Amino acid sequence: MKKITWLALTCITALLGACADMGNIKPQSRQMDANTLDGGKQLASSSAAIAAQWPQLEWWHAYGDPQLDMLIATALADNPSLHIAEARVRQAQAFAGMAESATLPTVGASTSMTRQLFSEHDFIPPPEAGNYAWYNRVAVEATYDLDLWGKQRQALAAALDEVKVAAAESQMARLALENNIVRSYVQLSLQFALKDIVEDTLSHREKSLHVMRQRLAAGLATEVDVTQLEAAVPPLHMQIEQHEESITLLRNQLAALTGKGRAAGEKIALPTLALNSNTWLQLPTSLPADLIGRRPDVAARRWGVEVAAKKIEVAKASFYPNINLMAFVGFQSIGFSRFLNSESAIRGIGPAISLPIFDGGRLRSNLGAHTAEYDIAVESYNGTLIHALENVASTLIVAQSLQQQKNLNDGALATAGRARMLASKGFAAGMTDFLVLLNSEVALLTQQQQQAQITARMMESHAALMLALGGGYSPEQVESSAAATSSQTQNTRGKQP
Structure with missing residues (x-):
């Protein structure tokens, strides 16, 4: 647990050190009393x-x-x-x-149904590899800017x-x-x-x-x-x-x-x-x-x-750094036969960092x-x-x-x-x-x-x-x-x- 904490602090320090320099930009006017x-x-x-x-x-x-x-x-x-x-x-x-x-957190839903030709040299196995098939996805997605x-x-x-x-x-x-x-x-x-x-x-x-x-x-x-x-x-x-x-x-x-x-x-x-x-x-x-x-x-x-x-x-x-927390849950499959089955369920959570x-x-x-x-x-x-x-x-x-x-x-x-x-x-x-x-x-x-x-x-x-x-x-x-x-x-x- 201590290793994880030190690792997080080290990452944050590194991120802050890599940030763009603000220069010496300051206001020059003073508000009158x-x-x-x-x-x-x-x-x-x-x-x-x-x-x-x-x-x-x-x-x-x-x-x-x-x-x-x-x-x-x-x-x-x-x-x-x-x-x-x-x-x-x-x-x-x-x-x-x-x-x-x-x-505030934002929550949205998305769905996509795409018929496409899958590559024979990608991660999709036969019989879909090298053939046309439906690629389907439906999910509820949430994002939150920390x-x-x-x-x-x-x-x-x-x-x-x-x-x-x-x-x-x-x-x-x-x-x-x-x-x-x-x-x-x-x-x-x-x-x-x-x-x-x-x-x-x-x-x-x-x-x-x-x-x-x-x-x-x-x-x-x-x-x-x-x-x-x-x-x-x-x-x-x-x-x-x-x-x-x-x-x-x-x-x-x-x-x-x-x-x-x-x-x-x-x-x-x-x-x-x-x-x-x-x-x-x-x-x-x-x-x-x-x-x-x-x-x-x-x-x-x-x-x-x-x-x-x-x-x-x-x-x-x-x-x-801008750190957003992202999460999703839904279904994803090739073809319709098992599209909404529990085996096609997807879920995930993690940060998105831009520096x-x-x-x-x-x-x-x-x-x-x-x-x-x-x-x-x-x-x-x-x-x-x-x-x-x-x-x-x-x-x-x-x-x-x-x-x-x-x-x-x-x-x-x-x-x-x-x-x-x-x-x-x-x-x-x-x-x-x-x-x-x-x-x-x-x-x-x-x-x-x-x-x-x-x-x-x-x-x-x-x-x-x-x-x-x-x-x-x-x-x-x-x-x-x-x-x-x-x-x-x-x-x-x-x-x-």
Whole structure:
């Protein structure tokens, strides 16, 4: 028994010594630690005041618009791009099932019936030697890769991580779709608001024109005065038409995003968006480290690094001997008379060993390619992490600036409104020149448009910040997806042929 053990160890040592040389191929990139990134004073001050919560999965409910909720629900059910992303998750799950099957025994059946001329100088004796006869074989065969170096296990682990990558990318597609709908919807709300402002200005201007015509009839004004007021009306009609065009285009865009035709866009009514709280301007206290788990793009790149690392291990395992255990049982005979008799039974078991020794550098090139792939994945992760932190900081700076702009514009808007009211009263009483009235209307129109635009930009900033923070994404979503894939493939073990 000891001789057999020493013989086995000697054989294994010899096999390992004869393996192809890996060379000095190693990864060159290093994965960045998110905790070492300094978010700067802006992020520090924004997260220190209030321990804000991470976004909820249905973050757009903060706008309080049921129509927006319905549009996003429809898009999540019918958008083709999202369906493509979901199909890629299912594809990755199927590949994981294929990878797991390589770690399990395979059993198959084969049969062959061949009429052939047997050689007179082979191991087949007369009367078959030198004559035609049937050579028949039926057997059940089993093979099992012992996977002594973990090649199949690492391939399976990489495939399961690919499921996580696909699930995170699917969430990226979902979040991008939600964000695009919100932004388009905000722009639709803005166009409605601008159109209302211009219509209100037009209404006041037409009233002023009516008063001026009455003065002309009474001999208190000239044709020049009336003509100047009349010339100020058509540009307002043109602005209204431009806003109508934008409204129609945005409705069509929203219909396309929800996976519907133009008729669905025509049914979209006036938005009723409102952000009643400014707490979203504060950040969670756990930045930037939690961005690794909270942003689907960062999570996808991180799992991409894990996939690349496991593929390196698969490439390294290819340098070692591949040992499969093979077994068969069945019947084999010449002719049919004794084909299924017990005397024709066959059975056997043994290892099949393949050993890489010299392959022209193919294995080293394969290892080098996967090592470079790992370096690419690491640098992609590092770049995505840096961009994520910069994205959060930039979005927050814009949002906080817009809040200050709104506060400043509130005072200017109130002053402009009071100026037009006084000018309107003075013009109606004949105490104010019509140019003063026109100037007051232009000033108010400008302030109202700025107010509407600032409000829209603040809502867009809210959507951008939700996107930057991951939009309610949770790593548990992809963990459960990968676990479901593993469970599904395990349930198919008993169903293999």
